[in-house]
Amino acid sequence: MKKFNNCPAYGGTAVANNAVPSQKTALLELQQLSFSLVDLNLYLDTNPANQQAVNDYNQLFEQYWEAKANYELQYGPMNNFGHCPATYPWSWINDPWPWERGGNV
Amino acid sequence: MWIYEKKLQFPIDVKSKDLKFAKTLIAQYGGPAGELTACLQYLNQRFTMPTGQTRALLTDIGTEEIGHLEMVGTMVYQIMENASVCELKDAGLDPYYTLHDHGLFYSDPNGYNWTADYVDGLNDPITDLTANISAEQKAKQTYEYLMNLANGDESLLAPLRFLWQREVVHYQRFGEALETVKEYYNQKKYFC
Numbered sequence: 171m172k173k174f175n176n177c178p179a180y181g182g183t184a185v186a187n188n189a190v191p192s193q194k195t196a197l198l199e200l201q202q203l204s205f206s207l208v209d210l211n212l213y214l215d216t217n218p219a220n221q222q223a224v225n226d227y228n229q230l231f232e233q234y235w236e237a238k239a240n241y242e243l244q245y246g247p248m249n250n251f252g253h254c255p256a257t258y259p260w261s262w263i264n265d266p267w268p269w270e271r272g273g274n275v
Numbered sequence: 276m277w278i279y280e281k282k283l284q285f286p287i288d289v290k291s292k293d294l295k296f297a298k299t300l301i302a303q304y305g306g307p308a309g310e311l312t313a314c315l316q317y318l319n320q321r322f323t324m325p326t327g328q329t330r331a332l333l334t335d336i337g338t339e340e341i342g343h344l345e346m347v348g349t350m351v352y353q354i355m356e357n358a359s360v361c362e363l364k365d366a367g368l369d370p371y372y373t374l375h376d377h378g379l380f381y382s383d384p385n386g387y388n389w390t391a392d393y394v395d396g397l398n399d400p401i402t403d404l405t406a407n408i409s410a411e412q413k414a415k416q417t418y419e420y421l422m423n424l425a426n427g428d429e430s431l432l433a434p435l436r437f438l439w440q441r442e443v444v445h446y447q448r449f450g451e452a453l454e455t456v457k458e459y460y461n462q463k464k465y466f467c
Contacts, residue, residue: 198286200282201285204280205284205285208284208335211335212335212448213448215335215448216448216455217451218328247281248280248282251278253278267281268281268345268349269283269345269349269353273283274282274283274288
């Protein structure tokens with residue numbers, strides 16, 4: 171599947187870019203993309219026939235999955251099941267958690 | 276089913292050590308118009324909503340509110356995490372400390388614990404969507420008061436501003452949903 175292009179476990183290759191973004195930069199990009207999707211999600215709930223919004227959603231969806239796969243490759247899983255292959259040892263338990271210092275900025 | 280994402284919806288790194296502010300901010304954690312009330316209210320009402328659109332909207336806004344609960348909890352946690360007992364006492368948090376130490380708890384600045392009495396759910400979609408519009412407006416108002424109390428600290432104001440803006444968007448979406456529900460009922464109206 172296209173969304174796993176960057177996940178080695180799915181036969182893809184790691185980050186194509188030369189420069190790996192810092193965790194702070196990568197996380198901020200992910201927050202921006204997922205926020206745009208959430209906001210479009212709510213908009214489409216009450217405006218389901220807006221073709222432009224559907225197009226925007228699909229375009230952002232592609233960007234989001236790419237950014238998410240790259241982030242998880244570098245900094246560990248964002249979800250605890252079914253979204254990204256597990257590493258050994260299991261890294262879901264690693265700090266920081268989002269509410270902790272340095273956990274999200 | 277829900278899936279947790281190991282990130283906040285908006286970046287938070289609180290510089291403030293203003294414990295008095297933490298005491299007021301807890302209003303949006305476990306207070307009447309707080310995020311816990313909002314998410315439980317919407318996720319509860321959705322079961323009996325009449326249209327796919329309203330079922331989806333309540334699911335999606337209710338889910339986003341859980342993320343907002345996490346944001347408010349993060350702000351309270353980061354202000355309080357290294358506070359000494361003396362500092363907590365000076366800020367009037369000694370009763371809170373006695374019951375919860377530095378932990379988070381669903382209560383309000385006056386010490387009243389969260390109760391399901393805060394939740395609106397009369398099952399009539401017009402009534403409930405109107406209550407939700409009101410709930411968003413009340414939360415928005417509370418965030419305005421909290422921003423007035425934040426002493427200009429940008430590390431507090433930025434996430435509060437974000438949360439305030441989300442109340443505006445939710446208000447708009449609930450308003451649109453209310454209109455479509457009215458149309459839905461008008462369509463089904465027949466006389467014989």
